[in-house]
Amino acid sequence: MNASPSQPHPAEWPETQELLATEERGLPAGRHDFHKEHLMARIHDDLRTDTTPGTPSAPAPARQRNPFLRRTILLPAAACAVTGAAVAGFALTGGGDGGDGKTPLATGPALTTHIGTADAKGASQLLNRISLAAADTSGPTVRDGQYIYVASKVASTFPKTVDDKTTIVSQELHPRQVWQSPDGKDGWLIERGETGDKGITLASSVPMSAAYNTLAKLPTDPDGLLKKIYQDVDKNRDKEVPRDQAAFVAIGDLLSESYPPAELVPTLYKVAAKIPGVVAVDDAVDATGRHGVAVARLNEQDGQREEWIFDKKTLALLGERTVQVKAVPGAGDDALKPGTIASTSAITQRAVVDGIKQTPSGSQAG
Template sequence: MNASPSHQPHPAEWTETQSLLPSAERDLPAGRHQFHKEQMMAQIHEDLRTSRVTPRKRPNPFLRRTILLPAAALALAGAVVGGLALTGGDAGGDKTPLATGPALTTQVGVADAKGAPRLLDRISLAAADTSTPTPHEGQYIYIASKVASTYPRTVGDKTTVVSQQLHSRQVWNSLDGKDGWLIEAGQTSDKGITLQSGTPMSSAYNALAKLPTDPDTLLRRIYRESDAARDPEVPRDQAAFVAIGDLLTESYPPAKVSAALYKAAAKIPGVVAVDDAVDATGRHGVAIAREDSGNGERIEWIFDRKTLRFLGERTVVVKPVADSPFKVGTVTFTSAITQRAFVDANKQAPGQAS
């Protein structure tokens, strides 16, 4: 499998007449958009609780890491601070703030560009060979994970880099993506908040099940959608890589779609294999990654070394950037998927009777 043959046109230049998403859907993929709104709010509320907090002299780190975040999301963030619910649902009452500690750090793994196509080919074959359940109408996708983020916090004239305590996150999404629920420690109450959308989300099961399984066709559509939504300062290859990651994380794609997404990722220039990466729960594995040259951070998809099962995702600073408070080796975001399942009702735990 050739990642970027010189005699072929760039994937973003391939022609395609159809769109991956409905024309009205020009926002972030559901999981990442929701995640960044929550993280922005968490940081804002934490700063409001901290005495003598001064305005930041650099962009919000979550905005800096949000490569597809449109201006509309910032407007929505402001509305949330003004008292509106995150997604039109009930905020669920009081929530306990997350503890913070020293910045999460790691040893930066060795990147291998030549090894990426071979590793992705193996991952694709393993995904295609995985037996995944087929949901029935009315069910919800349940995903449990552990997550944490790192960001600079300024109190008075002193800025320090802190990391959230590793905490649990539970998400329910209907198959059409129009209904869901979130419970996340420190971000919602124990009861959680409503997740709602007027149009099917890109990571909704019904939308994923209809994606083409030919890698070239699939990648053309991904480029079209990511080009339409990305920040102009973000390289299109990085935007496409993140878009695929969004479709693989807080969702439950059919096996054949997951396999096609991995094969499509192998065709994106700049994708590398990483010899060692660690998810949020400490599980070591190999990774598929791509560096954003603009901020010196590398997004890593982590897989079990033996089974090649997807474990989680993390973002690591791999190059110093002028005026950035993050040192090389800082983990700015980490996650670990602990359970995926189809359940019969919203807010129902796997194995629980409806």
Template sequence: MNASPSQPHPAEWTESQGLLPSVERDLPAGRHQFHKEQMMAQIHEDLRTDRTPARPALARPRRNPFLRRAILLPAGAFALAGAVVAGVALSGGNGGGGKSAVATGPALTTQVGAVDAKGAPQLLDRISLVAADTSGPAVHDGQFVYIASKVAGTHVRTADDKSTIVSRELHDRRTWMSADGKDGWLIEAGETSEDGMTLAGNTPVSGAYDALVRLPTDPDALLRHIYRESDAVRDPEVPRDQAAFVAIGDLLTESYPPAALSAALYKAAAKIPGVVAVDDAVDAVGRHGVAIARQNDTDGERTEWIFDRKTLKFLGERNVVVEKMADSPFKVGTVLFTSAITQRAVVDAIKQVPGQAG
């Protein structure tokens, strides 16, 4: 892969943690983008802790492509479904019965990076060139895309009518997904047993390799598909352009897009209004980089895709509060979700890791 010229080096800053004040009120219905995801996450937590049920509107769990807004692709169509695990059956293991990653820490916070409103197209063009020059293995029938990552997040917990802002500790997340998207496995502390849980269904997720290779690689055609299908399922309170940006980000994270499609996704993102470059962002494991981002003005949150400053390799993503909203308990700088991709590979079996015999 050809390295691109490095970006100007900004002043360094460090991640910090600070306990934000408790809140005693609910957020309005619809404040957060994906209510069903929050409901499911809260149910998981309630089952684990056996405490007074929390109000789901307050929950802000970390993003989870298989237990959150599942993005589904029926055969022959590029469709985004906004329902949690719609068409996907979760079984095996014991749900959240494994080693818990219960949210007990203080809120994750960071210094918000400076925005360059005009720099995104140029940066995305460079990123797309790097992506196009990066050859990944093809995924064949019977094989699985393996992705290892580190994730953490911040949300509001309510117990005994008292609300506090808490974070889940940084923890491992590993997924396996078949080429056709109908068979997979998830291992994640606090969400599955130590052995994990199966992800299976008749409707394949859109991040499945077979689905990705059918998508157009012309950026304009690809973006039209994304807008059309995300329009059909997005939460009405999520702006249209933000929904499209998030949809592209989902295809860049827990999947293994072919090089041509990755390049097209970045070029398509450059055409979305409101997309900006950020001079400094940090992934879940502390790697600094530059970011491509877009702010959701309805909730004051910015979704950032983080790239290595020199190689422009995709590192991870995060959601950061960049504008204090009157009806939100989160301060500017709160990291609501953060992830770091540590490994992507193609393996021959579920629960097999790279380098292990089939």
């Protein structure tokens, strides 16, 4: 939808090039494989079914996490991600192996990264370019009976306690597949190491307010959408999470593990530009090792920065990650050190398919 084919792509504008002209930095030695990860950010509930203290595979009981609860922040009802989250009315019911047949994921040294330079003044310009690029991209219309399919690569970092000794470890990079009906009532999740090979049902007794059908009815003017997001944040967020951070995280989750209507996506980026504290970051790496620029916001309470990572040339969304950028005063020995990646993701495929557990190639998953 460019006004003229001869006009340069937004990613090629001079202002954008100034931001993108940062030299790509290599990953720390010995950590390349571990820097390929995905977003399951800030999972503060159960991570494993096996929680027997003292066993090699059991994490610290006090810091258990649930891979289906991606965040402690309750996402806004109008903008929460269409994910395997139990927020906004989802009920997780066992499917396939019911979790009994899952193989625990291997863990290794904590994922670390170079902390990119934040530029508060550059955020508005970058988001404007990203919004224009998104407006130049078409998206599918989802019909009743079809499913939104999102595939990604993910990993997260957490404290693990064995024999009273706690260390910070990261999961191996692993695949995640989500299917969601447009009305939000039906879905499926397959995540290796977490759900078993066949996956689990994502069932809801009421329509998801973040479902595709509802998102299609949201306002596409930035001020109206921002007002709606803040209203829902105030109703649903964890009160320990700053209001602006909750709004930023909610938009990021929607962008990364959903498939919003094409006309809504540019508005979401314009809304993000209106949230105080949002910055541009000169260099960030997604779960599969792709370098890009990022739009980010720091949560001053926990010292973690939420980063949305975009391709430097096309400005297409690559993925998300959460990076510990500041030490938290008074934090315990199991706190993440600056430079640690708390969670990370890379979007590998998004599509509309004709059946649950069906992939874009037509094959059946699970």
